Structure formats: structure tokens, C-alpha cells
Amino acid sequence: MTDLQGKVAIVGGSSDGIGYAIARRLAGDGADVAVVARRSEKLEAAAARIREETGRRVFTVAADIRKAEDCGRIIDDSLKHFGRLDILINNDGAPPLGDIADFDDAAWDKAWQQNFMSVVRLCRGAVPAMRAAGGGRIVNITALSALQPVPKFGLSVATWAGVIGYAKTLSLEIAADNITVNTICPGRIATGRLAKVFGAEGIGAAAEDGEAEKLKKVVPLGRIGEPREIAALVAMLVSADGGYITGATMHVDGGRRTNLI
Numbered sequence: 338m339t340d341l342q343g344k345v346a347i348v349g350g351s352s353d354g355i356g357y358a359i360a361r362r363l364a365g366d367g368a369d370v371a372v373v374a375r376r377s378e379k380l381e382a383a384a385a386r387i388r389e390e391t392g393r394r395v396f397t398v399a400a401d402i403r404k405a406e407d408c409g410r411i412i413d414d415s416l417k418h419f420g421r422l423d424i425l426i427n428n429d430g431a432p433p434l435g436d437i438a439d440f441d442d443a444a445w446d447k448a449w450q451q452n453f454m455s456v457v458r459l460c461r462g463a464v465p466a467m468r469a470a471g472g473g474r475i476v477n478i479t480a481l482s483a484l485q486p487v488p489k490f491g492l493s494v495a496t497w498a499g500v501i502g503y504a505k506t507l508s509l510e511i512a513a514d515n516i517t518v519n520t521i522c523p524g525r526i527a528t529g530r531l532a533k534v535f536g537a538e539g540i541g542a543a544a545e546d547g548e549a550e551k552l553k554k555v556v557p558l559g560r561i562g563e564p565r566e567i568a569a570l571v572a573m574l575v576s577a578d579g580g581y582i583t584g585a586t587m588h589v590d591g592g593r594r595t596n597l598i
């Protein structure tokens with residue numbers, strides 16, 4: 338457990354999967370949380386669960402982070418509701434898979450809005466509020482493929498590489514404001530998305546359809562990660578104990594990344 342009493346967090350894509358685990362963990366550690374997703378019914382159910390389990394204030398913002406106006410609304414409505422902002426977790430879904438040479442401009446534009454411009458817009462909105470609060474924490478969730486590219490994941494690989502560059506630069510520019518910026522690159526994590534990607538897209542096997550062994554085989558630790566294992570690192574990074582870590586890009590992947598650093 339970290340101590341996040343008195344802190345306010347915005348967690349993107351938090352009705353399900355990794356984002357939900359992060360929102361649940363931060364609330365469990367004492368933060369009030371604004372949760373975000375497009376489908377409001379599922380979002381309200383997730384928020385109710387977190388409220389019930391943690392007793393924290395949980396505010397819902399139904400929004401599509403691919404849209405500029407929605408990014409503005411996420412920041413404005415959360416600030417209006419809670420009166421401050423200390424933590425921003427950039428997370429959501431991801432663009433479709435396919436051969437990188439075949440995507441048209443519309444696909445690239447969508448991917449850029451989703452993976453890159455959402456981070457730019459939400460950080461731009463959050464930084465002034467964090468300065469006003471005397472400091473803050475920004476964590477981006479990308480993927481191991483941004484460091485170790487995988488065929489078919491090109492829209493994400495290319496746009497998240499941009500996020501890593503953006504985050505590093507931002508970390509340098511706002512370090513003096515006591516705001517840290519870090520990026521987490523998860524490997525295979527047990528969520529609905531993992532099953533969908535590796536089942537429906539025909540490039541692997543879904544954990545649910547009896548072929549989980551194929552997915553686990555390439556992981557040195559021999560298993561798929563749990564969303565709470567990403568949330569645990571996020572909790573540390575946004576806590577007081579994480580205060581000296583900024584500009585870092587960290588893989589949480591059961592040992593899959595093969596580079597020395």
C-alpha cells in the first residue's frame with residue numbers, strides 16, 4: 338500500500354482492464370479518482386464497484402479520448418468536481434492491427450489522435466492544475482511493442498514511440514515544478530483486450546480459448562501478467578516514494594524485453 342490520502346487522480350480507460358486495476362488501486366490507497374471510458378453504463382458500474390470497495394469519491398467522465406473536446410472536458414469536469422488534480426494516468430484502448438505499409442491516412446490520423454494527441458491534450462490540461470497543487474505525477478501506459486516492435490502492431494509502435502519522446506521532453510521541462518512523467522510498457526496482461534487481439538485478429542491465440550500456453554511460452558516468467566501488477570508500479574510511481582523517478586520508460590513484461598537496458 339502507498340499513501341495517496343488527499344490526492345486526486347484522473348485514470349483513462351478505467352472501466353476495464355489495466356485502467357480499472359489502476360483506478361481501483363489508487364482509490365484503495367486513498368486517492369479520489371475520476372474514471373474515464375466511452376461506454377457510460379460499464380463506466381458507472383466500475384465506478385460503483387470502486388466506491389463500494391474503497392469508500393473513496395469516484396467521479397465518472399464518459400468521453401472518447403480521440404476527440405479534442407472530450408480531452409478538455411475530462412480535465413475541466415474533474416477539476417470542477419474535485420477542485421484539484423495531482424495524478425494523470427494516460428491509458429485507453431489502442432488502434433487496430435495490420436500491415437504498417439497498408440494503413441491509409443485516415444487510419445494513421447485516428448491512431449495519432451488516440452495514442453499521441455490524447456496524451457498531449459490531457460497533459461496540457463493537467464500541468465497547470467498540477468503546478469497549482471505544488472506538484473504532480475503523470476504516467477503513460479503504452480506497450481512493450483513500443484520498445485520491441487512486433488509485426489502488425491505498427492500503428493501503436495509508431496505513435497507510442499512518439500509518446501515516449503514527448504514524455505521524456507515534458508519530464509525535463511516540468512521537473513522544476515515537482516511534476517514527474519514516466520511511461521510504462523506492459524507485456525502480455527490478462528485483460529479482455531488481450532483475448533480479443535490474439536483471438537479475433539488471427540495473429541495468435543486467446544487466453545480464454547485453451548491456447549493460453551502459446552501466449553505464455555514467450556514469457557520468461559512463464560505466465561501472463563495481471564492488471565494489478567501494472568497498477569502496483571503505477572501506485573509506487575505516483576506516491577511520495579516515487580518522487581525521484583522521472584523521464585523513465587519501464588517495461589513490465591515477465592522478462593520478455595531482451596535488451597540490456
Ligand SMILES: NC(=O)c1ccc[n+]([C@@H]2O[C@H](COP(=O)([O-])OP(=O)(O)OC[C@H]3O[C@@H](n4cnc5c(N)ncnc54)[C@H](OP(=O)(O)O)[C@@H]3O)[C@@H](O)[C@H]2O)c1
Binds near residue numbers: 531
Ligand atoms: N492487455 C495487454 O496485454 C496489453 C499489453 C500492452 C499494452 N496494453 C495497452 O494498455 C492499454 C489498456 O489495455 P487493456 O488490455 O486494459 O484494454 P481493455 O481491457 O480493452 O480496456 C480498455 C479501457 O479503455 C477504454 N477505452 C478504449 N478506447 C477508449 C477511448 N477512445 N476513449 C476513452 N476510453 C477508451 C475502454 O472502455 P470503452 O471501450 O467503453 O471506451 C476500457 O475501459 C491499451 O492501450 C493497450 O494497448 C495492453
